[in-house]
Amino acid sequence: MSSVLIVGSLTASTLARRGFNVKLYEQKCDIRTAPVVKGKSINLALSERGRSALRLLNLEEEVLKNCIPMKARLIHDKNGNKREIAYGKEDQFINSVGRRYLNEILLNEAEKYSNLKLCFNRKLVSCDFDEGKFTFASDSEEKLEIVEADVIIGADGAHSAVRREMIERIPIDFSQIYIEHGYMELCIKPNEKGDFAIEANFLHIWPRGSLMMIALPNLDRSFTVTLFMPFKQFDSLKTSEQLFEFFETNFKDAIALIGKEQLAKDFFSKRPNALISVKCKPYNFGKRALLIGDAAHAMVPFFGQGMNCGFEDCFILNEILDTNNNNLKDALPEFTRKRNADCFMICDLAMYNYVEMRELVNNPRFLLRKKFDSYMHSLFGRKWIPFYSMVTFTRIPYYECVRRKNFQDKLIALTQYLAMTSSLLAIFITIVKLKKFHFLNFNKIL
Amino acid sequence: MSSVLIVGSLTASTLARRGFNVKLYEQKCDIRTAPVVKGKSINLALSERGRSALRLLNLEEEVLKNCIPMKARLIHDKNGNKREIAYGKEDQFINSVGRRYLNEILLNEAEKYSNLKLCFNRKLVSCDFDEGKFTFASDSEEKLEIVEADVIIGADGAHSAVRREMIERIPIDFSQIYIEHGYMELCIKPNEKGDFAIEANFLHIWPRGSLMMIALPNLDRSFTVTLFMPFKQFDSLKTSEQLFEFFETNFKDAIALIGKEQLAKDFFSKRPNALISVKCKPYNFGKRALLIGDAAHAMVPFFGQGMNCGFEDCFILNEILDTNNNNLKDALPEFTRKRNADCFMICDLAMYNYVEMRELVNNPRFLLRKKFDSYMHSLFGRKWIPFYSMVTFTRIPYYECVRRKNFQDKLIALTQYLAMTSSLLAIFITIVKLKKFHFLNFNKIL
Known part of the structure; x- marks a missing residue:
């Protein structure tokens, strides 16, 4: 082609x-x-x-x-x-x-x-x-x-x-x-x-x-x-x-x-x-x-x-x-x-998309990431451009597109980590609260 | 060449x-x-x-x-x-x-x-x-x-x-x-x-x-x-x-x-x-x-x-x-x-050796591995042939040489892990014994 x-x-x-x-x-x-x-x-x-x-x-x-x-x-x-x-x-x-x-x-x-x-x-x-x-x-x-x-x-x-x-x-x-x-x-x-x-x-x-x-x-x-x-x-x-x-x-x-x-x-x-x-x-x-x-x-x-x-x-x-x-x-x-x-x-990217286009378009993670990227783009404008958009709708050098994507990926991984940690913390606090509540009730019954 | x-x-x-x-x-x-x-x-x-x-x-x-x-x-x-x-x-x-x-x-x-x-x-x-x-x-x-x-x-x-x-x-x-x-x-x-x-x-x-x-x-x-x-x-x-x-x-x-x-x-x-x-x-x-x-x-x-x-x-x-x-x-x-x-x-191996020959020959790990390989070879004969020897002194297909080396590497990693674990265990036991000894002494003194 x-x-x-x-x-x-x-x-x-x-x-x-x-x-x-x-x-x-x-x-x-x-x-x-x-x-x-x-x-x-x-x-x-x-x-x-x-x-x-x-x-x-x-x-x-x-x-x-x-x-x-x-x-x-x-x-x-x-x-x-x-x-x-x-x-x-x-x-x-x-x-x-x-x-x-x-x-x-x-x-x-x-x-x-x-x-x-x-x-x-x-x-x-x-x-x-x-x-x-x-x-x-x-x-x-x-x-x-x-x-x-x-x-x-x-x-x-x-x-x-x-x-x-x-x-x-x-x-x-x-x-x-x-x-x-x-x-x-x-x-x-x-x-x-x-x-x-x-x-x-x-x-x-x-x-x-x-x-x-x-x-x-x-x-x-x-x-x-x-x-x-x-x-x-x-x-x-x-x-x-x-x-x-x-x-x-x-x-x-x-x-x-x-x-x-x-x-x-x-x-x-x-x-x-x-x-x-x-x-x-x-x-x-x-x-x-x-x-x-x-x-x-x-x-x-x-x-x-x-x-x-x-x-x-x-x-x-x-x-x-x-x-x-x-x-x-x-x-x-x-x-x-x-x-x-x-x-x-x-x-290399075209070769990577050779797999992605056939498979990942069907992948829920691909769609989730797209939504997240769009949201970040609406918040941060040119500071967070989705990868496909950088390649297709800008003239940011291809190599730089990948560098920025890698940075985005790291930030997302960090966010996920923080989200997971805080969820765990929330669950922990909830359990403690429930226990306390249960303990109080128990006392009442006594 | x-x-x-x-x-x-x-x-x-x-x-x-x-x-x-x-x-x-x-x-x-x-x-x-x-x-x-x-x-x-x-x-x-x-x-x-x-x-x-x-x-x-x-x-x-x-x-x-x-x-x-x-x-x-x-x-x-x-x-x-x-x-x-x-x-x-x-x-x-x-x-x-x-x-x-x-x-x-x-x-x-x-x-x-x-x-x-x-x-x-x-x-x-x-x-x-x-x-x-x-x-x-x-x-x-x-x-x-x-x-x-x-x-x-x-x-x-x-x-x-x-x-x-x-x-x-x-x-x-x-x-x-x-x-x-x-x-x-x-x-x-x-x-x-x-x-x-x-x-x-x-x-x-x-x-x-x-x-x-x-x-x-x-x-x-x-x-x-x-x-x-x-x-x-x-x-x-x-x-x-x-x-x-x-x-x-x-x-x-x-x-x-x-x-x-x-x-x-x-x-x-x-x-x-x-x-x-x-x-x-x-x-x-x-x-x-x-x-x-x-x-x-x-x-x-x-x-x-x-x-x-x-x-x-x-x-x-x-x-x-x-x-x-x-x-x-x-x-x-x-x-x-x-x-x-x-x-x-x-x-690929020749390209890899392009770095190894210039650097790793000077590396203590390279020498340690060589000694270990020779020892294993003396124990297990053809079942453990050092990598360089497989490539140079046998007609084992190159691809198979690498497969065997990878297996050796995994085994060594496992051995190292076991050695480390048992060392820690030994140290732990020694400490416990020392404490016990100390405790006994302490009792004696009392």
Whole structure:
């Protein structure tokens, strides 16, 4: 569920706006002229970090007009009962936005700059970082194209070619992990009246322990449904009967929404996609190359931060250039310094939520904590922001979010301890009083 | 400190011996004709796992003749005092052996098989795993060579090209970590009489917390000295004066042994080498390709298991072929199944020893535990083998070694608890007795 081109085109425009001569090389064709978007999830949840970067290009408002706000999770249990869990305060929501639309608006923006050149169907073959020469192959033409540049920025996704070239040359800590679960996209079409078939302004979740389904609304009033489960389980469903029985057990209310025929057709025409988590350090190769977005930190999609974090990379790069006299070369090592620990953290958090989203949303402790957090937030304002809100509705660095959460956790543990001690004390005093009372009565009787 | 060619040639011979037609492709030239071995550490510590694999080819005895047994660590403290810490029992030792010698004897062995072809100066360019076609480039000739094979085994080191090709095609969990420390090789030459300048049958260690130096004996009566320290610290030593002062503080007794002039010459003519830890999963690509040795699990050198583990890969592969009718294709997934958890474990253990070797060897608790382990081993034999001995002197799977160590740890904790409780009880009884005695006396006085 990466967001390759959108981070690349956003960053290209941001740099062009600052006066740099930019060439944007994209391996695929121009999505604006392509009939179907292959392979990638088709909608994303835009929140504060992503919005901040769009704001730089004055695109936030326009994008938001084309989003569907989701104010809460809507949890579907096995019996078809639904329960709302808000994301934040009344006026806080995350925004379902189409990947294709985002691609289009960002490419249209990029085309406005005379100092930005767009090149599609170009695949990076090799890098000569020292000489600043980068070789691209194209699908249509046979010959290779050598591009000269002072700096190359790899926003080329989880399987980044720029990163591959960097790893061959400098010592880079790197890890990639595939999780046990794959994902498959299904669809809930608009109902007969042409309206949303289920509540529109929610992120629908069917959490089922080892598996999970979610649905995000689209502008055409359909929902993109994503089923997450272990590859083994995908493989075990071989016939329509098995599939329907599986849905009957786990996602009963979704069968009618998707439609039996459509469900079987979609399910058996696709292979589930893999989910990868990627970390690396550093993000820069001296003052020559930089990795951003999924190329630097691909994450599993369970915190809804993949695109937002990629966009925030662009925001941070812009912020560094603001403070260093627009010196792009100097900004590269500074970017690693400023961003590495935060991005490691969000990759870990996303992996943590991979379990939490499937299980803890159903957990009474999770709900109790949410209520407590909201109460504390209403009392202390910005001094006590619930963890999810810090990550989603602020630009507090990810690492700092976790530091603050840990502090909150300690304070809660202390409160619980004090509460328990005072309860015990109260019980003790009550017993003593009862005894005394009993003793008095006893005396009376005597 | 990888052991690329030695694992490759050992495995090639082992497979040729079993009747397979084998081609061994090596990127470098034939080491037997090369004047100097570049880059890699020049001696290794051979122990049981490595010896087992050599035994398969009846090479163990000959190799051991060319080793120098090291029966213990010899710890050099800052004042030049030395302290022995045995590796195991009286008759247990690890064996210092030259990398070049090992390479030579294994290549000579490989050449004996008519069904084994050696090809040097060949670099793997690309793999077509489905078609079983592998493309190599050579230094001398311009054209590419396409080699057909049912199976490719990548014993091509920490930066494996086979692994790179696999990672591009199938989901592989992969991590590489560079540690903060680099290493540099220095040398202690034989003394004026042509003899070993320091005790021969030891692995000399100068543990100094954040840094460490070791020395292994060579057949020519020299020692290969390896200095491990953070790259930053290497960089901070810019002049001979700084270098000598640094040695004066940390490795005073080594200055005369290495010689001031030689020390400065060696130190300033080299760059420290990086140390990498690599894990991946799976090791096989279906029934087409397999990674072994450092290509599968490069580790930091602090447990002396890098080569031994690589050789054991060969032993395990041979063992699988023994039990499956010599079916190499079927052996590949089985190898991953059998070997993955163990190799993850030894990579972690080596990393753990990266701290332990620098610090804990100086720690009284470490020494106490060693004594206790030896005592328990003398009482219970194979039921209580000290951890280091399990790893070094047996072929108990690495993962199982750790399981047993954890059990030992729990038992020790329990013993300590019981000992403490009974001590307290004893003290209590003594006090009571004293009081009684006192009381009696007191009575007498009355």
